[in-house]
Amino acid sequence: MWQFQVQEPVVTVTEVGQGELPVGLARLIHINALACDHNRVLDYRTKQLEVRLLASYLHTAGAGGPLRVDHRAFTASSRHIRGFVAESSGLGMLTAAGEALFAWDNTAHPLHSFDALPGSMTGYQNDGIRPDLLFHLPGGRVAGEARGRHRRTKTLLPKRPLAEQKNRLQDLARWSAAHQDHDYFMSWVWIGRSGVAVDIFLPQDKRWDGALDVRWKRQSQGHQWRFPMHERRRRPSEDPFGQMPTDEPEPPLIPPSATDTLRTMLPVPAAARTQPMADPLSRTGRLVQRLYDTAPELDAEFVGNPVRGTWVPADALGPAQHEVLLAVLAKQPPPQAGVRERLARAEGRFDACLDGRLLTVVRSVAEPPPSWQDLEEVLLSPA
Known part of the structure; x- marks a missing residue:
């Protein structure tokens, strides 16, 4: 440093x-799942392919390692x-x-x-x-x-x-x-x-x-x-x-400064200057909704909230070391626990990240999938 x-x-x-x-590998995957062009067509299947590829190259020695x-x-x-x-x-x-x-x-x-x-x-x-x-x-x-x-x-x-x-x-x-x-x-x-x-x-x-x-x-x-x-x-x-x-x-x-000067001197069309920009918060909401609409249905609920998505093995380069769940909730969940508290509660069993309606979980293939009750106890703040 x-x-x-x-x-x-x-x-x-x-x-x-x-x-x-x-x-946290779950946080890394989570951030990249939202890093996309808000104006393009979005499909859960393509995001899942990206997750599978990324998780095949990267891994951590335990949650938060x-x-x-x-x-x-x-x-x-x-x-x-x-x-x-x-x-x-x-x-x-x-x-x-x-x-x-x-x-x-x-x-x-x-x-x-x-x-x-x-x-x-x-x-x-x-x-x-x-x-x-x-x-x-x-x-x-x-x-x-x-x-x-x-x-x-x-x-x-x-x-x-x-x-x-x-x-x-x-x-x-x-x-x-x-x-x-x-x-x-x-x-x-x-x-x-x-x-x-x-x-x-x-x-x-x-x-x-x-x-x-x-x-x-x-x-x-x-x-x-x-x-x-x-x-x-x-x-x-x-x-x-x-x-x-x-x-x-x-x-x-x-x-x-040649490159920077060129960028600042390029003319901006009048339409581009006057056209109002959509608030990214609302665009992110639409992005997550498109993920939810295209994700496979999952017979599960998170604190009474319907969930869509599926587990995918990180096996693009060979036998998987871990599996990843990219899930989307039907609506906004209750307040969530902070990252340090989340990692401490998980005790190395899995790594999970909940940000808004998007839920990402990474687990070792040697460990059983966490139950939805486990995820609620790890991710949500005490009432």
Whole structure:
């Protein structure tokens, strides 16, 4: 984990600690089930295929354990499949970092994508550089950026931040300055033969110190890295199918803001400027309803609430290690328990995530499926 401080014209990055970041596979699958184009046709069957594929590449050593990947299958896969797995891992790590570092709780505080902000949230630019997710915390909004890369070397974590990370921190620093020093952080996932790891870059601010797990903190100051906020640089070598570039050579040097300037100068049609945007909260509701309408019926109820969906084995690469339930409730459930309480109640038997009407459960094939009463006891807050 790194902390950075922006004091124009210099950005200083300091290593502050290391530790394990619990990642719920159910939460990771859940986040990606909702990460789709709200304007396209949506079908439960296609979402289930994506879930089966993602869960075949990724697994955890017990509920909330470190995230792992089938590296041999990952490196043998096509570029767009690697990009899908990598981008999904990045979003999962970003939300896990928000939960672990800021005590963000999805049951109490909303989470928005910068691609679909509610109309009430004015003041954010719709073009140019911008982060991925917007966390709403008691102390204010924090923007989150998810990035990543495949590491071919035996050492999973680099000893110091690389050029691509520096470039993105520069981008985010400029974005923050353009939005009245908006708070932000970045997670950068590394996928390699020894597993999955993440670099987390936090702003150097006393407000975050109390949120950091003491086991992550170093006894003494670690490596320090300084670079100018504005400089000539190489264009980031991004994978067109996801944010997971390979170790291919980078393109020639370009002026630092050429791409951003081009984006902001492109004319916007008058119709696009005046057409009202639907509130993403209502669009998410329609998305979940479409999932419910196309999901197979399930002879079950969750606190008296009809449920649709089915279990699917994660067996796209061979015998399944776990199965996943992607289920949709007929209506909004009662208040839900927080992530830490949820994991403690499950006691490693299964991993479950309930967010609104969407329910995701991951269990080992060696364990029997949890009963609906088990799920209610784990997921719902006490009356």
